[in-house]
Amino acid sequence: MKKVLTVFVLAGILASCNTSKTNATSESNQSQEKTMNNKEIVGTFLGAVAKQDAEKMRKFANADYIQHNPFVPTGLEPFIGLLPVLKENGTYAENVRLFQDGNYVFMHNIWHNAKPFGADEMVAFDIIRVDENGKVAEHWDAMTVLVKETASGRTQTDGSTTLTDLDKTEANKKLVTSFINDVPMGKNQGKIGEYISSEQYNQHNPQIKDGLNGLGEFFQYLASQNITFKYNKLHKVLGEGNFVLTVSEGELMGKEQVFYDLFRVENGKIVEHWDVIQEIPTEGLAHNNGMFDFKNQ
Structure with a gap:
């Protein structure tokens, strides 16, 4: 059920x-x-x-x-x-x-x-x-x-809902795509400051504090606990104006995961982030379509 x-x-x-x-x-x-x-x-x-x-x-x-x-x-x-x-x-x-x-x-x-x-x-x-x-x-x-107490004090869904910059949709999608490839997928993590604002980064992942420092603390903690956290493939990027959603496949604690990340972009920088992480099941499946497969455009 x-x-x-x-x-x-x-x-x-x-x-x-x-x-x-x-x-x-x-x-x-x-x-x-x-x-x-x-x-x-x-x-x-x-x-x-x-x-x-x-x-x-x-x-x-x-x-x-x-x-x-x-x-x-x-x-x-x-x-x-x-x-x-x-x-x-x-x-x-x-x-x-x-x-x-x-x-x-x-x-x-x-x-x-x-x-x-x-x-x-x-x-x-x-x-x-x-x-x-x-x-x-x-x-x-x-x-x-849904988690009641979070590291940032924000909820998993609050924050901005205002849609702006419709003329910048493609530029914002390109920015977020490059960020996913360079940072979560590890191609050039030193470029993180080129993507995320150092002045404002509102975090809605319940385990991570606001700002670049909060993100750094989170990754340091994972490393100290030998927790595997990585993105292996970016499957889809969708956007409208200042909001961009990515769907990725990766690993967390040795298990395959689907990562949904929603970013808000302002003046060419990521200023807000929401996400959902779900383990990809292997048993009790109702079909063989998988959780990705965006081949139909």
């Missing part, structure tokens, strides 16, 4: 984004669907999930909906068949941040009443791909337990 619910609580995230209205004819409905942006399409689909409206779900998503949460069956009908689990457990999601990069919509969420996951509250990043026909086609996610 713990993992089966993982995707279903997405249902309530974007119901408020649903801008579609009931029209007098099916033709006007179809016309409206064509004018919806990807955020609105995803919001409408998840609103239908929240209402357990299977007919609307089928209208806005592909029958071969591809699932990358390792414990949830792939395909739309298996997804629909498990919706009652959501109602039984009273689990729901609160959206904190919502962004769009081309045909991808990516979200930062808090899950409440999440005891089926193993904790009362969980933090997650979710990515949904909308295909060229305007249909919800694919889903990725990672989740972790």
